[in-house]
Amino acid sequence: MIKNLDLSVELFGCMLKNPIILASGILGTTRNLLRMVSQNGAGAVTIKSISVDPRKGHPNPTVLAFGHGLINAVGYSNPGLEKAVQEFSDLHEIGCPVIGSIIGTCVEDFSRVAIEFDKLEFSALEVPLSCPHTPEYGKMGNQDNPDAVFRIVSAICSNTSKPLLVKVPPAANDLVEMALAAKAAGAYGITAVNTVGPGMLIDIDSGKPYLGFGMGGISGPAIKPLAVAAVFQLYKAVDMPIIGTGGVSTGRDVIEMIMAGASAVGIGTAVLSRGLSVFQEITEEIKQLLLERGVSSIADIRGLAHEV
Numbered sequence: 651m652i653k654n655l656d657l658s659v660e661l662f663g664c665m666l667k668n669p670i671i672l673a674s675g676i677l678g679t680t681r682n683l684l685r686m687v688s689q690n691g692a693g694a695v696t697i698k699s700i701s702v703d704p705r706k707g708h709p710n711p712t713v714l715a716f717g718h719g720l721i722n723a724v725g726y727s728n729p730g731l732e733k734a735v736q737e738f739s740d741l742h743e744i745g746c747p748v749i750g751s752i753i754g755t756c757v758e759d760f761s762r763v764a765i766e767f768d769k770l771e772f773s774a775l776e777v778p779l780s781c782p783h784t785p786e787y788g789k790m791g792n793q794d795n796p797d798a799v800f801r802i803v804s805a806i807c808s809n810t811s812k813p814l815l816v817k818v819p820p821a822a823n824d825l826v827e828m829a830l831a832a833k834a835a836g837a838y839g840i841t842a843v844n845t846v847g848p849g850m851l852i853d854i855d856s857g858k859p860y861l862g863f864g865m866g867g868i869s870g871p872a873i874k875p876l877a878v879a880a881v882f883q884l885y886k887a888v889d890m891p892i893i894g895t896g897g898v899s900t901g902r903d904v905i906e907m908i909m910a911g912a913s914a915v916g917i918g919t920a921v922l923s924r925g926l927s928v929f930q931e932i933t934e935e936i937k938q939l940l941l942e943r944g945v946s947s948i949a950d951i952r953g954l955a956h957e958v
């Protein structure tokens with residue numbers, strides 16, 4: 651194990667021991683799973699997104715690995731606000747900062763979840779406004795545009811004093827405008843990006859799409875260039891912390907995101923492809939890469955790709 655290299659980063663008023671954050675939707679369904687991820691070395695963890703009412707999500711199959719990542723149409727299955735408040739009522743044993751994720755179909759929904767989450771020990775909240783495969787939510791709910799971002803973020807921020815991260819899609823024409831609207835409405839930072847899509851894969855034997863819902867969101871290595879470009883564009887245009895997420899599966903990918911301008915990095919699909927040890931392993935990979943380059947702190951390389 652490489653010692654004496656400080657990977658800690660300050661984010662939403664917390665000190666993270668490293669910049670690696672568990673992305674929403676992967677293992678973040680229970681307190682126990684969050685604790686397990688934390689014990690395996692994550693700097694912070696995000697819970698699976700929660701709506702006011704319980705959601706069954708889309709029919710199976712909901713997730714498919716296709717060689718370059720995953721395509722999923724989980725459809726925001728979750729136990730609803732009441733059960734989530736019970737599950738996440740005591741977070742002190744997790745051992746790292748926990749981010750609460752809020753979804754809704756109208757500002758009233760977002761506000762109701764924000765009011766309850768404000769009472770819990772979440773260090774920050776996150777709102778994804780960019781899911782590409784769930785009717786009435788994200789892209790399919792027309793939430794991925796500057797006006798909707800402003801309305802939703804204003805509603806959440808007027809009901810909580812916790813720092814809010816707004817999760818955006820990649821490759822949108824108005825990506826920067828969305829981030830500026832989020833900032834104007836009181837958001838703390840941006841998570842870039844959500845899954846990309848909608849995408850579809852067809853089973854040529856049955857002649858039908860593989861996923862129960864047909865279309866899904868793409869994650870993993872296939873989307874990394876889109877995510878890096880989104881982080882790069884946002885860093886240049888908006889003065890807010892960015893959590894670079896999308897296709898990160900190695901220490902090298904983390905460094906790339908940070909050079910594009912990310913303050914921290916989210917990991918989802920790689921937890922499924924590399925296992926829970928991914929957090930510890932990536933941390934070691936980052937240390938090795940920094941040592942090889944004579945870099946002593948993450949801050950020294952943040953935004954490096956922007957220097958001419």
Ligand SMILES: Cc1cc2nc3c(=O)[nH]c(=O)nc-3n(C[C@H](O)[C@H](O)[C@H](O)COP(=O)(O)O)c2cc1C
Binds near residue numbers: 713817897898
């Ligand atoms: C199976 C699965 C479920 C997901 N569920 C959520 C979710 O509930 N809320 C959310 O904001 N993002 C969700 N995401 C998106 C991830 O948090 C992340 O933004 C995306 O997968 C890109 O990162 P990755 O390439 O590291 O997976 C989900 C992704 C996957 C693969």
